[in-house]
Amino acid sequence: MTASILIIAAFMIIPMIVGLVSAKQSVATSEDFFVQGRGMGSVAVFFTVAATWWSAFAFLGSNATFYTNGPVYLTALAWNLLFGLMYYWVGKRVWFLGKRFNYLTPSDLLGDFYNSEALRIVVAAIALVFTIPYLQIQLTGGAYLIEVASGGVIKFWLAALLFYFVIIVYVWVGGIRAIAWTDVIYGALLFFGMMYAGYYISSQVGGPGALFAQLQASSPAHLTLPGPNGSMGYPMWFSLFLITAVGAFMGPQIWLRMYSVKSGRLFNLMPFLLGVAAFAYVGSILSGYTGVLLEPGVANPDQILPIMLMKYAPFVLASLILAAGASAAMSTANSQIHAVSTIVTMDIYQRYIDRNASQARIVSVGRWSLVLFSLIAYVMALTVPGVLVTIGIAALAGTAQLIVPTVGAITWRRAHPMAAIWGLLAGVACVLLMTFVPAFRAPLGYHAGVWGLLLNSAVFVVLSLCLQRHDRQVVERFAEARDDYDAEYHPETLDDGRAPLTEVTPATSAR
Template sequence: MEVDAKIIWLFVFVALYWAYCFWGIKGALTARTASDYFVAGRQISLWVFILAATATSFSGWTFMGHPELIYRDGFQYAYASFYAIAIPFTGVMFLKRQWMLGKRFGFITPGEMMAYYFKSDTVRLLVVLVALVFSIPYLGIQLRASGFLFNVLTDGLLEVEAGMWLLSVVVIIYVASGGLRAVAYVDSAQAILLSGGIMIIGIIAINAIEGFGQFTQGLAALTAIDLETGKAAFGETTPDGYSAYVAIPGMIQYGAGLGTDSAPVGGAWTGIMILTYMFALMGIQSAPAFSMWAFGNKSPEPFAPQQVWASSAGIGFILMVFAALQGIGAHFLGADSAFMAAHPELVNPVMVEVLQKIGADDLLHSPSNPDMLVPQLVYLMSDLAPWLVGILAVCALAAMQSTGAAYMSTAGGMLTRDLIKRFIIPNASHIQQKFFGRLGVVAIVLTALVFATASNDALVLLGGLAVAYGFQMWPALIAGLIAVTLTENIGAQYMPWGRWPMTIHSAGWGIFLNLGLAILVSAVTQNADEHRHRMTFHNFLRQHAGLSASKKGLVPIAWIITITWFFFGIGPGAVIGNWIFGDPADAATWLFGIPSIWAWQLLWWVLGIFMMWFLAYKMELSTVPEEEIHALHEDIDDIQMDIDRPS
């Protein structure tokens, strides 16, 4: 049997990628202490962190899932591209301060930091729980997606489950052997592959459409409203009578909930839904793993450039433009059978040809089943440039493994430090800690693989909880986790309100309950001794991270800029963007030749970069402290912590 050229190139580039991944062996040789292994000896350098943190923030879901949902839901969902700003916004709020505390007190895990601050082991266990619930389903989704991609690109030669297990072997080896240092160096290359791959696939899509002019003509036809019925010819119609592909369905929809008889009209992505969904994605950099990234840095110097330029500007541009071209453009490449039947003159049916080649005619013929979108766009290059298929497959694999590797490493560290060392082997040596850390990595990956193999549906349900749980770390309370569970699929199916009631994401319900309880409990349970203990942290941060007197007057301006951006850019005020730059139903009125909603998103993306610059640099939330931070100890173990163990 003759082997397809693209399959040969696929395995050639995967082999080269794996060879680079074995950088982890160098990490293993240099990891002499627990601090070396779990937080890279606090020596992660500027460019390594910028690239590695970017790769960790934007996973295979950005590469594979994001364009697919833009295809299904249109530009109302494309507001999710603002997570290029929302994710590092959390970093602006917390990373510099966590680095300072880690440097000062020798924290290695966020559980140690929380336990020392609250003088409680209960909160330590809560942090480990969040880390595991975040890491296992999130990792399982990434690994299964890699198996699915390689199943498509090898024409079924590699089964999904077999590919998933095989592709996991190398990531287990380099993460378990080298710890966070190995993850950081491999993630640096993965960031370049991730961003470059998304751009190349976007270029492939617009080239197959035969130019941007053809793209906008197709977009005008796709979003037109039938004058006789007042309904959208394709997809849903919003309550205002616009196509749901180019308009969000209002600020909020009371009484609506997914999975109930009162489902949202015109799509789920109302203004409040977009805002609270961004809250969920902000959970990525407030999840416990990113605290360990903060502890691992040599200094806070890389925080601001990563948050402002690499993420907000760089990834933001890629998502706003190239991911949109992939998602919307698929309608004009044969992915949408209804549109192709109505406007054959606007469709280049190359995706139909791909499906016929791989014998899967019905996998992608309606916006309700877009799982094959990105693999098909990659497959388009099989005959023209089979070597490019190999490169793009590695880009996708790197995107999927970048986040997974970081969560494997950090979760293994938390299992070791916050469970085994705290409760089972208090005097564990550095060698023992590294050993248990490696066992933790293997256990986490195997658990994720078993979940992914046994039940993909269950994995998706758990994955929906992951980032929403991460956001509850803003005030770490169990109440928020309960609220998230009861408003996500896994719990909402048993509740009368359904998933995301009132078009508010589960992360929103969780944070509302957490903040309310935190304020109430704090008001009635003040303890003078505990207050004095906590003030040692706050006084330290005020001394080293406080604003200079000359900048105190900028605080109200910072609040105004931030609240305005969140309200109009990604919140209820974004409804203005439906029509301000032209009638969504009349392409002749589109001021910039593109739908008003897309122009609005691009405008607020630019303003979002300015907001991030103002907060990170001008307000000094992510800059290097003027005074040098002196470590009291290299490891928190050297401090006698006054924490009562649970009885």
């Protein structure tokens, strides 16, 4: 027991020390606090993107889904690949525009390209409203794991409080730089934890081969779609693939991890690195399926991995793996709190309350926003129940809607502001209607987020084709930026024989 408490203490204190040490390089400017002066290097970028993207949803939710619904979560291999591909194809263009026009938030890019204050507000609202429930499930998952790992000595409410205290301390001091370096620890721990948990737990039934053979004999429905409950067939397979990847990619915390990158070269490698990281899900397959054999009938499937670890693994090993699970939650929560704080500070405070705020004042508002939104998420975690994956997917379906105007902004000069606004509103309304009104739930088995994206895209394309933009100056400014991007990275697409640029130079600020 003492060893377990020491492991949890180390898990809390070591990242805090790393965060505080890395914060010594910080300067008190908004660009440093929110995007590390756009100078984040390759190791930090990979780990902070991967650890931010892999959350309690991945660590606990994956085991739970294999345990209750069979192989539908196997589509995670493909959604990781899609996320990586988008990080290269969309992310690199967003990074280029962000560097040129000094963007910090999703609203900056979309509000600037579409030249619309209303769209800026709609985008900020979507990013805020749908990020907070996802933040809540990190806290719920992480605090639960700490409670179990401590053998119940640290109660849920106290674990949640400690969880956020640690995050606030290092993010307050170091901003995104501190987050990125703590994410290196969290990321390494979470990938080790997922893989080793699967290996260790499945060895209780004779290893992976024996596990699958026994499962085929005792519960063959667990090995094929639509799973033992008959509810997770192809429509949900495709829905999870699309909504999880796009929704997470469009989260404000990932936008910051596009803007922060130092070199365009890194975007070329990220799809491969993120693809390789997906192999950790093999650990979840083994853990979840071993649970079907050893511990059938667990009421809350999110608890299947902790229950098995506490029963079949030495207490210290169990605590270490559970701390790895808490890492998955913490590395997502720290980024989300920071991203929400960025939106509140830059999109609301600086734009509508004090346009002439000093850099020190902006950083101060950002820091207090961290505390405020941590408190909101803490109260929600204590009062709002729910299954991690269910809440997570609903939240991701909302942020996923931002992909339509984003792709429009980086590829299509006809993309119209009214099309972007009405497309987003239609998509979000569709998601909310199908999520909260049982009569409309999941037509043809596809998740609300898929229908929202379809409606959003249709409205966006039709209205853009019907309406004409009259702000030629803005359209031309972006067309020129896109041409410069192509000249730099894809010269084969240009017909004027221009030489590649040598660097991205900041131009007119959007602010």
